[in-house]
Amino acid sequence: MSDTPIDPRITALNRRKRIAAALLVFAALVLLAARIAEQHLHHWSLALLAAMSEAALVGGLADWFAVVALFRHPLGQRWIPHTAIIPTRKDAIGESLADFIANHFLGREQVAEKLREVDIGAALARRLTDADTSRAVGRAVARGLARVLDVLSDERLLRFAHDMSRERLRSLDLSGLAALGIERFTADGRHQALVTDVLRFLSDKLQSPSVQDEVKRRVAREVGRVLRWLGADEYASNRLISAGIELIGEMAEDPDHELRQYIETQVQGFAARLRTDERLRAEVDAFRDRLLDSDDFRAYVRLLLADLVRWVEQDAARDDSVIATRVAQGLHAVGERLLEDADLRDWVSSSVRETVEPLIDEHRDAIRRFIVDRIHRWNAEEMTRELELAVGSDLQFIRYNGTAVGALIGGLIFGVTQLIALSM
Missing domain, CATH: 1.20.58 (Methane Monooxygenase Hydroxylase; Chain G, domain 1)
Structure with missing residues (x-):
């Protein structure tokens, strides 16, 4: 049965x-x-x-x-x-049905009139601000991203992507990019606050007795012979360390400190050399190529991608997915902005109409041919x-x-x- x-x-x-x-x-x-x-x-x-x-x-x-x-x-x-x-008369019926749909449902005037009747911007805003809709879209994006990354983690695709990216990165002007980064980072003294914070952090850490003991131990090990040869005792070693700590503290408190200005000059000079010194540029390019050809680098990149894929898959499987939540929050924010801004809603509606209307005639015949072809195949x-x-x-x-x-x-x-x- x-x-x-x-x-x-x-x-x-x-x-x-x-x-x-x-x-x-x-x-x-x-x-x-x-x-x-x-x-x-x-x-x-x-x-x-x-x-x-x-x-x-x-x-x-x-x-x-x-x-x-x-x-x-x-x-x-x-x-x-x-x-x-x-x-x-299957085929003739199919052609008649296709003509009927194309002429009475997909006519330019019929579709355009319907689009003009609908406030697309307001409808979109309401859907985006709907909590269930935004959550559903967020979950779909998270799951879709997990699938895409899973496909991209295939060994053949990884090898293809690595080969393609390696060829593209070989043409990258790493020297010029590094110079640009240094110039942008140091423009208008933007870096000074960060340098000051770093120096203050070092100064505070060096005030700790345990840190000072560790520094003394390392100094004694590295330069102990020199100090003993010069007849310097432990007092001199302590003074040397104290002077270093004081110097770092002075540099932290004085942005115009002579040593900071010297370092600043050296950094700016290095950025200029990255643009003009062909020998330095060749060394940077050689480093870039060695890095790209390194098996360790390739393994590291794959490890990063594997970790990313695993995290995205685990996140997508969770009810409180971070990705889904972020997407939902972003969509909700866009929807609220649309609800508050009538001009923006009108712009969205007009943009959709201007995009769709020219496509009606272009795709109507294609839809008709699709219907006819499908019925012919039945x-x-x-x-x-x-x-x-x-x-x-x-x-x-x-x-x-x-x-x-x-x-x-x-x-x-x-x-x-x-x-x-x-x-x-």
Whole structure:
């Protein structure tokens, strides 16, 4: 026994077909009974009943033929003209349907008029400020980003991306970029506050006894022989360290300190050399190339990408995803701005209309060709079956009505003929 579920449309169609057939059988049985009864009893009611059942039978059969002829040849008789209309004229029907959709639904005026009726900017703002919508979009972005990064982490794509990026980075003027960074960082003394903070941090740290002990230990280890050769004792070593700490403190408090100015001059000179010194530039380029060709660098980049992919995947799987939350907050902020700014909403609406309207004519023919091509590709039997399941149940009501209306017309004709006969 098959476990495949039965299409409810098939059940409904078969039930209504049985009802229509039962009506025809009932009309035939009534006609037969009326004719037999007339042989034994002559009464106008029997004649009326026979006329009505006969007309009902004819009407029901005629409508059965009409409905069946849409989908197949009645009783399999192919010689009957204009039957099996849908399967034999499938392509023509498809072209007519495509023309109808293109002309009445995708006409430039119809679409443009509908776009003008809709306040696109306000509708977009309402959707963006809707919490459920912004969260759903945020989650979709997070999941989509995770999938993209997962695809990009494929070994072949990694190798391709590495080769492409390496060739692109080889043409990078790293010297000029470094010089530009130094110049922008030091322009208008922007770096002075950072330098001051760093020097103060060092000065504070060096005031710690534990740090001073560590410095003394390292100084004694590195330059102890020199101090002993010069006859310097521990006092001299301590004074040397103290002087260094004082110097750092003075530099931290005095932006115009001579040593800071000297370092500033050296940094500016180094930036200038990065632009003009060909030997230095060649050394920087050689360093760049060695870095790009380094297996360690390649492994490090892949490790970073793997960590990024893993973090994004883990974040996307969480209900409180950081990425989704950020995206949702951004969309909500954009929506609120749109709600507050009528001019911005009008600009969005007009921009969408100006973008979409020229595309209507351009893509309408493409949509029409797509519909025609899809219908041409459909199997005639499959298309016929789907159409019959879609509208066949409703078409059975035509058979019901044909049987009932036939009976009424039969009775009417009988009554008219009897009146004519009486008047003569």
